[in-house]
Amino acid sequence: MAVTTLRDTRIADRVERQLQGNRLHVPSLIFRAALVSALLFALLVLLVLLYDVVSGGWSVLSERLGTFLSAGVRSQPDEAGVFQALRGSFWIGVFTILLAFPFGIGAAVYLEEYAPDTRFTRFININVRNLAGVPSVVYGILGFSIFVKLFDGFFPNSSDDHFGKTTAAAGVTLAVLVLPIVIITSAEAIRAVPGSLREAGFGVGATKWEVIRDHVLPYAAPGILTGTLLSLARALGEAAPLILVGAVQGRLGSRSGFFGLDQLGEKFTAMPIVITTYAGRPGADWQAVTAAAIVILLLVVLAANAAAILLRNRFEKKREGR
DSSP, X not given: OHHHHHHHHHHHHHHHHHHHTTOOOHHHHHHHHHHHHHHHHHHHXXXXXXXXXXXXXXXXXXXXXXXXXXXXXXXXXXXXXXXXXXXXXXXXXXXXXXXXXXXXXXXXXXXXXISOSSHHHHHHHHHHHHHHTSOHHHXXXXXXXXXXXXXXXXXXXXXXXOTTOOHXXXXXXXXXXXXXHHHHHHHHHHHTSOHHHHHHXXXXXXXXXXXXXXXXXXXXXXXXXXXXHHHXXXXXXXXXXXXXXXXXXXXXXXXXXXXXGGGGGSOOOOHHHHHXXXXXXXXXXXXXXXXXXXXXXXXXXXXXXXXXXXXXXXXXXXXXXX
């Protein structure tokens, strides 16, 4: 398979050279140079930002990384940490994976493979794309009105003072926020599957569900994973909906283990909230703590990216027969 692809690529390049001859197409060269320049400029800005953040938080990361990861929100910079924020972001990511991903991928499969091409289906598609562009603050208001006030944070008897502002309510709010993104990216990946692949499955007597399960979804898996990864990264970095849902910017009080399920019904905080809180406090020490918290959040997102890339490469190799 790899040899055939390489041979086809070489043939296509040879045909292109023969058609173009030895002429230099100046507009194409200028456009290509502009694209490369834009890419290099973006990489340069990214490297400068990474250097600034890492150098700013290096004193905290090198001297007390362990205590910084295990300590909670404190009023003194030498005692402050991100344990409770990491725990909140972890459970928000869990809710996103368990709610947004299955429902989003399922909705994309239905819209692309089962739903008839009617006005109602097109209306749904247009509204899903519109929902993906709605500001996150609107989803925060939605979460506060429905999940916090109406459903009391899904844990009405877990605490006397949380008033519905629970980790579960925050997780469901962000899962709803990224759901349209998951649907759109998954639908685009499914739409890109060649029709001949479906016809081959039907030709050997497979049912529609068998074709989708054994051929369409594995072929579209790399694109689906890319879209779900982007949605997860957005969920982990959103601050505005969490503030409206009731994220705590100070000390939480009770403390349990990182994976304690009882935290789902208690007050919460998350990495974006803690970073915003630390950034608003004056002094060079707080600036170092803020930079260190940003580095930790970047590492969490990069770890999620690495896991998604490994899964995507695995599905691509399986698709290409390697």
